Amino acid sequence: MLTGLTAALANLAYFSALRGGQASIVAPTVALYPVVTFALAILILRERMNRFQSAGVVLAIAAIILLSF
Numbered sequence: 491m492l493t494g495l496t497a498a499l500a501n502l503a504y505f506s507a508l509r510g511g512q513a514s515i516v517a518p519t520v521a522l523y524p525v526v527t528f529a530l531a532i533l534i535l536r537e538r539m540n541r542f543q544s545a546g547v548v549l550a551i552a553a554i555i556l557l558s559f
Contacts, residue, residue, distance in 0.1 A: 515557050525550050 507516040525547055531537040539547070 515554075518557055519554055522550050522554065
């Protein structure tokens with residue numbers, strides 16, 4: 491039940507952001523959820539990044555910075 495409630499709230503926030511006319515920023519940012527999962531794995535499970543994962547995270551963050559301008 492908690493998962494469904496969280497997903498519903500996330501969808502409401504997503505559609506609200508899209509309604510504001512920022513779809514070019516919101517859609518790629520939402521697509522970065524694997525970076526959040528990976529960050530939690532580093533913090534909670536003490537996972538280590540290899541160089542390909544590091545490059546992917548850096549490129550994803552760079553893409554969001556470039557899209558925000």
